[in-house]
Amino acid sequence: MRTEPMIAVPLSKNFSWRHPPLITIGLILINCFIFVVFQHDDDRRWEEAWAFYESSGLGGLECDIYRQYLHDQGEAAAVAAAVSPQGAREEERQHCYRAIAEDGRFIKRLAAGEVLDATDARIRQWRALRAEYDARMAAVITYHYGFRPADPRPFTLLSAMFLHGGWGHLIGNMIFLWLIGCLIEYGCRHVVYPLIYLLGGVAGTAFFWWLNPHSGIPLVGASGAIAGIMGAFAVFYGRKKVRIFLNLGFYFHYLTFAAIWLLPLWLGYELFQLLFDQWSAVAYAAHFGGLACGAVLAWAARVVPGCVDAPSFAAVAPExxxxxxxxxxxxxxxxxxxxxxxxxxxxxxxxxxxxxxxxxxxxxxxxxxxxxxxxxxxxxxxxxxxxxxxxxxxxxxxxxxxxxxxxxxxxxAAVQYLRMSHCLVACGELATARRILLALLKKSPLLPALPMALFRLGEGFRRSGREDAWQQCMALIQHHYPMSDEARAANEVLHAGRPRPDLTSV
CATH class of the missing domain: 1.25.40.10 (Tetratricopeptide repeat domain)
Structure with a gap:
């Protein structure tokens, strides 16, 4: 499962790093850690297994057997539409491979000897090749720990939601987790938020399982869990106004409306994609299940006393x-x-x-x-x-x-020129700062902060190696402001016996 851009994305309100969203940050770090540490070699392993599947003849053999299997089942239309004979065009063979992967019943029945007769030479060849292929696939993290409805192992209901199919999949999911998670974490008790995240992910996977009970394609990704907190977001904020970024592909705009209206919008979008984009690699069913579960859990949390800090769910972004x-x-x-x-x-x-x-x-x-x-x-x-x-x-x-x-x-104003001189010194524009301060010295010599500005200018010259200009600034302070703290500091830093510089040449 990969992430599809959401049709509407809520925009986060500002928060203080003095009280950062630690749970959201923790979830992001866990997902990234698992991907970088455990999945870093997954692409190579998958490619090697897939290369073996094609080069060994296993793929072509399974296509031939699957075509015969569908024909024996009386599914002539499926034979014509979903499966192509060996040697057909590349895209048609890929179509065939995916049809086999999605029909886990076929592999199970073939392994049990229910598809080919035991005397058929192809069954021995298939078993040998399939054993090697399965051994290679077992080393692929996303295949072994992803959730496969055709081989449902309970622990993969959780492990699958912390795996991702690539950098794009991971980054997209983590961006959405940050945008949505930060908006509800402060209003939920520490147990409620991660519970919604985990149960939303499990519910999304379970709903996908219910709709695709025989699929052998592994389901991975945090999208179902993120959909859970999206559904919770819509219920927690309810009728309060939130600002969203609307993305219709051809139209982009910022809108403000009640958060609860996002729930039917999101559910409708996922349902539409589920019905009309059935060959997509995006698990819209998991999104739909996560959204529905998150909304129900948020409603329950609002009913149970002590689960939610209601005042925290103020409007996300007043217009x-x-x-x-x-x-x-x-x-x-x-x-x-x-x-x-x-x-x-x-x-x-x-x-x-x-x-x-x-x-x-x-x-x-x-x-x-x-x-x-x-x-x-x-x-x-x-x-x-x-x-x-x-x-x-x-x-x-x-x-x-x-x-x-x-x-x-x-x-x-003179005060603004003085402030600007500090900025110019900090940026290294010493010549411009000197012209400003000399002009102020003539027109507004009583400015309270002028001695300090001259002292800072001198220090700027000193840092840049302009010893003569530094001395001249110190001498100006001593001459025009002899009773100031800056003049006393200038006396301390100037070496005794050094000739007095020409004040007019600064």
Missing amino acids: NPAASLMERALERMGALAFPEARRLLVTALAHDPDNISIQQHLYTIDRQAPDSGPYHQTTAQLLDLLLAVPAHHDRACALFQDYMATAKPPRL
């Missing part, structure tokens, strides 16, 4: 007008309707004043009129947002350089 307003603004910008786009962005900022993306788009519009008041105001607001986050300091420096080259003339 944020800023997102839709920015989307409309971008559409208007694409149509070159900049005044209307600006009005929409200003309204969006009223709802989400710390949104850097909105402010950046507003800057792009206002930059077209560099001599206007709004341009300077927008730049100041965007710089404040960028300077507040150290990870954005490079962007702040780039924005400041663009502003200084575009504005006619620049009109930022």
Whole structure:
């Protein structure tokens, strides 16, 4: 079983790493550990077994016998539609091999001597080849520990849900587990959440078993268990509004509606696929069974006192007008309707004043009129947002350089220039920081943080090997702010007897 993209994916709300979703993280780590440690060589083993199946003649032999078997059973239509004689085209032989794998009754009856007469030479040949093939397949983890309805071993009901058919299968399932698991873990008691996960996986496998009782193809993957917590999510959040990402293949959109409506949407999608995509490698039956089981278990958990922390299941993502307003603004910008786009962005900022993306788009519009008041105001607001986050300091420096080259003339507040000088020093833009601080020293020498800014600039020069510039900064502090703490620090670091630098050359 592999993962199929869900038609609707709930979007996680923010959580604090001070209280991380440990159970979800643990389940993800267990799945990844089993795949990396125990399944790392599975592809090679499977390919070797499959190569033996074809090259030894076992596949062709079984196709011939199976064709005869269906004919003797009076299933002429199945002979024509599902099985091709040996030597047919490659895709038809693969079709035949899968038909045999899905019909576990045939292999059992053939091994019991109920298909070929004991005097038939083919039965001895088949038994020898089949024994070798089965020995090779027993070394394949997904085959041995996956759940095969034709050979139902109880422990594989659990082991199958921790195995995956490849990196894509694993990563897809773990992404969905993270998205859904984080949303319900905080509201469930520690026993309830893993119980829903495990029983949902078992129920999904059992439902697949009920619909395909004779299949010999191993069922693997966490999809049934993840479907269980998806069903639980819809019931736990109930009528509360949640934000989802809708994927219809040809249409993508964000929507907000009551969580409970996701349950019939998901169930209907899996049922549709189950009925009309019967040859798919995706076990839609396991998804359907997991969803239904998870929903029932969540309902039971809500009824039993102490199982659920109901206040934790608040709305996942209350509708944020800023997102839709920015989307409309971008559409208007694409149509070159900049005044209307600006009005929409200003309204969006009223709802989400710390949104850097909105402010950046507003800057792009206002930059077209560099001599206007709004341009300077927008730049100041965007710089404040960028300077507040150290990870954005490079962007702040780039924005400041663009502003200084575009504005006619620049009109930022003295305090903002001072904050910008700290950012420039941190980014290594020492020459620009020096020009700013010298200008402030002339126009606003009483700024309280100016001595510290000069000291930081000097230390920046010192780290970069500019000894002369470092000395000049220390001398400036001593000259203009002789009673400051920074001047005392400068006295300590400057060597005695060193000639006083020319203050005007800094």
